[in-house]
Amino acid sequence: MPKQTNQLIHEKSPYLLQHAHNPVDWFPWGDEAFRKAREEDKPVFLSIGYATCHWCHVMAHESFENPEAAAALNEAFVCVKVDREERPDIDEIYMTVCQMLTRSGGWPLTVVMTPEKQPFFAGTYIPLESRFGRTGLLELVPRLSDAWKNQRETVVKSAAELTAALAAPEEGATVLDEDLLERTFEDSEETFDGQHGGFGSAPKFPSPHRLVFLIRQNPEAARPMVDKTLTAMHRGGVWDQIGFGMHRYSTDREWLVPHFEKMLYDQALTALACIEAFEAYGDEPYRRMAEEIFEYVLRDMTAPEGGFYSAEDADSEGIEGKFYVWSLDELRELLDSDELAMVVKIFHVQADGNFRDESSRRKTGDNILHRSGPENVSEEIRSKLFAAREKRIHPLKDTKVLADWNGLMIAALAKAGRVFDDPQYAEAAQRAADFVWSELQDNGRLTHRWREGQAAVPGQLTDYAFMIFGLLELYETSFDFQTLEKALTLNDAVLAQFRDPRSGGFYLTADDAEPLIVRPKSILDGALPSGNSIQVMNLLKLARMTGRIEFEKTAARTARAFASTINRIPSAFTQALQAIQFVKSGGIDVVIVGDRGLPATQALIQAVRSARQPNCTVLLKTPGLETIAPFTADMRPVNGAPAVYICRSFACERPFTDPEAVRDAMSEMHQQTV
Incomplete structure (x- = not known):
C-alpha cells in the first residue's frame, strides 16, 4: 500500500520531507496555504522546526503521526510547516511573538494565526495530551477553534494589536555608552563559572564570540576564562571524543551531558575562537581543538561539490545520543585488556553508566566519553573505536548547504590556513567559496539554500554578511584580487537592498523579498551572531581597505540605530562589540x-x-x-x-x-x- 503523502513531498528541505508522510495535511509556507485558509475561513497552524531538532522529533512522533491529532488539526486549521534554517525571516518574526507572549522560546515553535498571517497564539513543544500543567494538543485545538468561530472579534483584535507591537520602532538612546566594553568584560567576570568554565549555569552553550571579545578586550585578564572554558569543552561530553566536533550545548554545568546534535555554525564559531586564542597565547591545545573540528567537518560535513552541510541529528534509531554513547560490555568486546583499562580510566567509563537519564534520574548503563585531564587515549585506540562506531546506524545528516553558515566556515578555514600556515584549510575555504559563488549567486544576488542541485529561497542579510566575512578572511589568506571584488559586490547588494534608510541598520530581508507582517531587523548575537553585527565589522574593514569613508559612516549609523538596545544588555551583543573594539583600537x-x-x-x-x-x-x-x-x-x-x-x-x-x-x-x- 503506498504511503500517505501531503504537500511537503515536493520540497527539498530534509525537515519538511520528514513530515511529508504525516496524516497532517501539511502545506509549505506559500500563497496556496493562505489562500486555502481564507477560502475555508480557518486559522493557520504554523509549526517551525529543523531537521536535527530533538523535541521536533518528539512532537512529530507523538502528535503529527497520530491519526486523532492529525484529524483535529486538519479539521480546525490549514497546517503549514517551515524549516527555520531555510526561512530564518519567518522564524525570527514568530519566535519574537512567542517570546512576547510566553517569555520563552525554542523549537518546535507552534503559532496559530489569521489567514492574514497575524498571530494570536504561540508556544513551543505541545504534548499530545495535557500533563503537568501543560495543555495538550487534543485539548488545545478545540479551544482555539472555538475561539476563532465564536470570539472572532476578540481574536482578530488581539492579533492586530500583537502585530502592531511587533512592528513598533524602538525608541531610546542613539549614542553608545562610553563604558560598554569595560562593563561587558566585568559582567563576563561576574558570570564566569570558575569551577567548570563557561558562563552562568546549566544549560551551557558554547560562547565563541564572547571568548573572542574577551581576548581582544584584555588578553591577559581574559586568559583564565578563555582557557578554562575551551579546555572544559574540549575534555567534556559536549565534545565528540571519538569523531571530534562540538555538540550543540551541555544540559549540565559540567559540560558532561550534551544535546547531541552538531551544527555547522557551532563548528565554525568555536574554531574561530580557538584560532584567536592560539594567536593570542600560542598554546598548542587551542590549535589542536580547531584542527580536530576541521577534521570532522572536512570528513563528514563536506559535500562532493565543495560546500558544507548544515547539521547532524541528535537522534538515531529514535534515541537521542545513541550513536555516541558506549556500554562497558561494548568496549570490552572491541579492546584488549590494556586498551580497555586505559579507556575506562581516561574516559570515566562505569559499568552502570556515567550519567543519569534526564527524566528517570537513573543510570542507563551507557557512558558519555569525557576526560578530566589532559591525558588522552592513543590514536590507535581512538581509530579502533571510530571504526566500530561507523558501523552503527548514523544520525540523520541535513545535507542542505546554506550560504550564511558556509560563510562562517569559509572564514574559519581561511583564517586557520593563514594562522596555522596550512594550505589544506585555505584550499577547502576557496573551494567552498567557489561553490557558493557558482551555485548560490547570480548577478551579485545570493540564494540562501542549495540541496541536490537546486538553489532556493532569496538570500537574507546573514547570507550576505557572513559570506562577505568569509571572503574578507579568504582574501587576507590568498590575496586573490577577485575574492576582494566579490566581497565588494555583495556589500553593494547589502547597501542597495537591505539598508533601513530612515532609522539606520539593515533589515533581515531584501526590499524585494516576500512581504511578511513585519520586516525584521535585529542585532542580537545569540547562538549565531546577527547579520547587523557582522556587517558593521565588514563595513569598517572595507572602509579601511578601499578608502571609502561612506562605509564607515554607514557602520556608525547602524551602531546608533541599535544603541539603546546594546546599552541595556551589552553582554548580549559581543559580536557587535568587536566592531566597537575595532574602532577604538585605531586599527x-x-x-x-x-x-x-x-x-x-x-x-x-x-x-x-x-x-x-x-x-x-x-x-x-x-x-x-x-x-x-x-x-x-x-x-x-x-x-x-x-x-x-x-x-x-x-x-x-x-x-x-x-x-x-x-x-x-x-x-x-x-x-x-x-
Whole structure:
C-alpha cells in the first residue's frame, strides 16, 4: 500500500520531507496555504522546526503521526510547516511573538494565526495530551477553534494589536555608552563559572564570540576564562571524543551531558575562537581543538561539490545520543585488556553508566566519553573505536548547504590556513567559496539554500554578511584580487537592498523579498551572531581597505540605530562589540607591495602575519587593486625591493623592507592598542 503523502513531498528541505508522510495535511509556507485558509475561513497552524531538532522529533512522533491529532488539526486549521534554517525571516518574526507572549522560546515553535498571517497564539513543544500543567494538543485545538468561530472579534483584535507591537520602532538612546566594553568584560567576570568554565549555569552553550571579545578586550585578564572554558569543552561530553566536533550545548554545568546534535555554525564559531586564542597565547591545545573540528567537518560535513552541510541529528534509531554513547560490555568486546583499562580510566567509563537519564534520574548503563585531564587515549585506540562506531546506524545528516553558515566556515578555514600556515584549510575555504559563488549567486544576488542541485529561497542579510566575512578572511589568506571584488559586490547588494534608510541598520530581508507582517531587523548575537553585527565589522574593514569613508559612516549609523538596545544588555551583543573594539583600537592598515612569488615578498607577508593584529587589515598590491583602493596608487617597491606600508589612525610610517623591522613596528603599534 503506498504511503500517505501531503504537500511537503515536493520540497527539498530534509525537515519538511520528514513530515511529508504525516496524516497532517501539511502545506509549505506559500500563497496556496493562505489562500486555502481564507477560502475555508480557518486559522493557520504554523509549526517551525529543523531537521536535527530533538523535541521536533518528539512532537512529530507523538502528535503529527497520530491519526486523532492529525484529524483535529486538519479539521480546525490549514497546517503549514517551515524549516527555520531555510526561512530564518519567518522564524525570527514568530519566535519574537512567542517570546512576547510566553517569555520563552525554542523549537518546535507552534503559532496559530489569521489567514492574514497575524498571530494570536504561540508556544513551543505541545504534548499530545495535557500533563503537568501543560495543555495538550487534543485539548488545545478545540479551544482555539472555538475561539476563532465564536470570539472572532476578540481574536482578530488581539492579533492586530500583537502585530502592531511587533512592528513598533524602538525608541531610546542613539549614542553608545562610553563604558560598554569595560562593563561587558566585568559582567563576563561576574558570570564566569570558575569551577567548570563557561558562563552562568546549566544549560551551557558554547560562547565563541564572547571568548573572542574577551581576548581582544584584555588578553591577559581574559586568559583564565578563555582557557578554562575551551579546555572544559574540549575534555567534556559536549565534545565528540571519538569523531571530534562540538555538540550543540551541555544540559549540565559540567559540560558532561550534551544535546547531541552538531551544527555547522557551532563548528565554525568555536574554531574561530580557538584560532584567536592560539594567536593570542600560542598554546598548542587551542590549535589542536580547531584542527580536530576541521577534521570532522572536512570528513563528514563536506559535500562532493565543495560546500558544507548544515547539521547532524541528535537522534538515531529514535534515541537521542545513541550513536555516541558506549556500554562497558561494548568496549570490552572491541579492546584488549590494556586498551580497555586505559579507556575506562581516561574516559570515566562505569559499568552502570556515567550519567543519569534526564527524566528517570537513573543510570542507563551507557557512558558519555569525557576526560578530566589532559591525558588522552592513543590514536590507535581512538581509530579502533571510530571504526566500530561507523558501523552503527548514523544520525540523520541535513545535507542542505546554506550560504550564511558556509560563510562562517569559509572564514574559519581561511583564517586557520593563514594562522596555522596550512594550505589544506585555505584550499577547502576557496573551494567552498567557489561553490557558493557558482551555485548560490547570480548577478551579485545570493540564494540562501542549495540541496541536490537546486538553489532556493532569496538570500537574507546573514547570507550576505557572513559570506562577505568569509571572503574578507579568504582574501587576507590568498590575496586573490577577485575574492576582494566579490566581497565588494555583495556589500553593494547589502547597501542597495537591505539598508533601513530612515532609522539606520539593515533589515533581515531584501526590499524585494516576500512581504511578511513585519520586516525584521535585529542585532542580537545569540547562538549565531546577527547579520547587523557582522556587517558593521565588514563595513569598517572595507572602509579601511578601499578608502571609502561612506562605509564607515554607514557602520556608525547602524551602531546608533541599535544603541539603546546594546546599552541595556551589552553582554548580549559581543559580536557587535568587536566592531566597537575595532574602532577604538585605531586599527592598523597594511599594504604589501611586491610580487608574491618572490621569497622577499613572502618573508614580508610572514612578518606581517607573525605579529598578531586582530584589528588589522592587510592588502597585497596586485594588478587591479588601485581600481578599488586608489590610495595604493603611489605605494611602490623601495629601490626595487618589496616593501610594507603600515598606517595607524590615518597616519602612515615610512615603508619597511626588512621583515624584522616590520615585526617590531607592528608589535609596537599593537602594544599601544591594548
